[in-house]
Amino acid sequence: MAQTHGDAHATPSVRVVPFGVQNAHAVLRAATAADDKYSRGVVGLRTGSVTYPGAAVLGVEGAWRAGAGLVRYRGDASALVLARRPETVTTGERCDAWVIGSGQTIADAEAAGTTELLAGSVPVVADAGALELVAVPHAPTVMTPHAGEFARVARANEIGLTGDNAVDVATVSAALGAVIVLKRSRTLVAAPHRADDQAEVWSITVETPWLSTAGTGDVLAGMIGSVIAQRRPAGFDELALCAATAVFLHSRAGALAATHGSVTPHPIVAMDVAEMVPLAVAEVLCGGAE
Numbered sequence: 001m002a003q004t005h006g007d008a009h010a011t012p013s014v015r016v017v018p019f020g021v022q023n024a025h026a027v028l029r030a031a032t033a034a035d036d037k038y039s040r041g042v043v044g045l046r047t048g049s050v051t052y053p054g055a056a057v058l059g060v061e062g063a064w065r066a067g068a069g070l071v072r073y074r075g076d077a078s079a080l081v082l083a084r085r086p087e088t089v090t091t092g093e094r095c096d097a098w099v100i101g102s103g104q105t106i107a108d109a110e111a112a113g114t115t116e117l118l119a120g121s122v123p124v125v126a127d128a129g130a131l132e133l134v135a136v137p138h139a140p141t142v143m144t145p146h147a148g149e150f151a152r153v154a155r156a157n158e159i160g161l162t163g164d165n166a167v168d169v170a171t172v173s174a175a176l177g178a179v180i181v182l183k184r185s186r187t188l189v190a191a192p193h194r195a196d197d198q199a200e201v202w203s204i205t206v207e208t209p210w211l212s213t214a215g216t217g218d219v220l221a222g223m224i225g226s227v228i229a230q231r232r233p234a235g236f237d238e239l240a241l242c243a244a245t246a247v248f249l250h251s252r253a254g255a256l257a258a259t260h261g262s263v264t265p266h267p268i269v270a271m272d273v274a275e276m277v278p279l280a281v282a283e284v285l286c287g288g289a290e
């Protein structure tokens with residue numbers, strides 16, 4: 001995948017484009033009679049830590065529920081992961097996408113092999129503790145910061161921010177040569193663009209504010225890895241489409257969870273969101289065809 005690096009100090013011209021069900025429909029595909037677990041996509045997670053083992057469980061659940069054929073987990077939380085999801089394979093390295101950093105400090109992420117994965121060719125989703133280890137990545141990389149982490153990443157890489165989120169996400173994406181998913185109530189997804197091109201930034205307005213609960217970002221990181229593993233994107237634009245598709249499914253799953261059993265939206269926990277992801281996938285698979 002060719003990398004494009006813009007000038008970190010240039011203010012890009014940005015077009016914000018809403019990402020909807022038709023866009024997600026074009027990315028996802030249903031399983032077919034010709035498939036096996038490998039052709040469906042293999043996603044690996046090196047996530048969680050002794051301090052935050054739950055983040056690993058949530059990411060693995062998100063990866064399975066978004067439709068990968070096989071999910072590997074390598075890390076400190078194997079026992080908890082297997083207690084929740086015995087389907088998970090805890091050996092092997094061959095993967096179509098990796099997820100790293102959720103529930104980890106920078107030191108944890110380094111110990112888990114982030115640097116080695118970022119130097120490889122398999123797509124990597126860098127969350128939480130892995131974010132500040134992404135300098136100029138070689139592997140096709142998706143970074144998933146919340147607003148606090150986004151500001152820290154910009155500071156660590158000496159990238160000035162304007163306060164206009166769409167401009168800033170495009171700037172950081174171009175400077176780091178990575179897809180950026182800036183998680184907020186309106187999540188923005190940007191792919192690296194040339195300094196002289198207009199940047200297109202996908203926007204997904206999250207359907208329910210009840211999604212603002214601990215661990216939903218860990219579920220999302222696993223989902224992004226899962227969609228990438230299934231789609232095997234050919235370039236940065238397709239990588240961004242995979243990330244935006246996962247954000248769309250996550251938002252939809254949050255709304256389904258928050259209205260499960262009652263018309264009035266109610267509180268949810270992160271695992272509720274993961275459990276509704278298959279229904280969101282079904283909606284996208286048929287909804288986009290209407």
Ligand SMILES: NC(=O)C1=CN([C@@H]2O[C@H](COP(=O)(O)OP(=O)(O)OC[C@H]3O[C@@H](n4cnc5c(N)ncnc54)[C@H](O)[C@@H]3O)[C@@H](O)[C@H]2O)[C@@H](O)CC1
Pocket residue numbers: 051052053054055056101102103104105128129146147148149214215216217218
């Ligand atoms: N059950 C678990 O194991 C969970 C583990 N988690 C892990 O916990 C670690 C720390 O997560 P956090 O980043 O939430 O760290 P903290 O909650 O410790 O927050 C760190 C700093 O970021 C700021 N911040 C947090 N969320 C923000 C937002 N949405 N917008 C702006 N600023 C924000 C906070 O105010 C604080 O200054 C990560 O590795 C994460 O993956 C969390 O995802 C929660 C669930």
Ligand SMILES: Nc1ncnc2c1ncn2[C@@H]1O[C@H](COP(=O)(O)OP(=O)(O)O)[C@@H](O)[C@H]1O
Pocket residue numbers: 146183184185186187206207208209210211212213214215216217218219220250
């Ligand atoms: N007010 C809000 N309305 C809708 N969604 C939100 C809101 N605040 C946060 N979110 C979503 O909740 C998720 C939180 O992720 P993150 O901050 O990484 O949490 P954690 O680290 O606890 O998993 C993101 O997907 C974000 O888009």
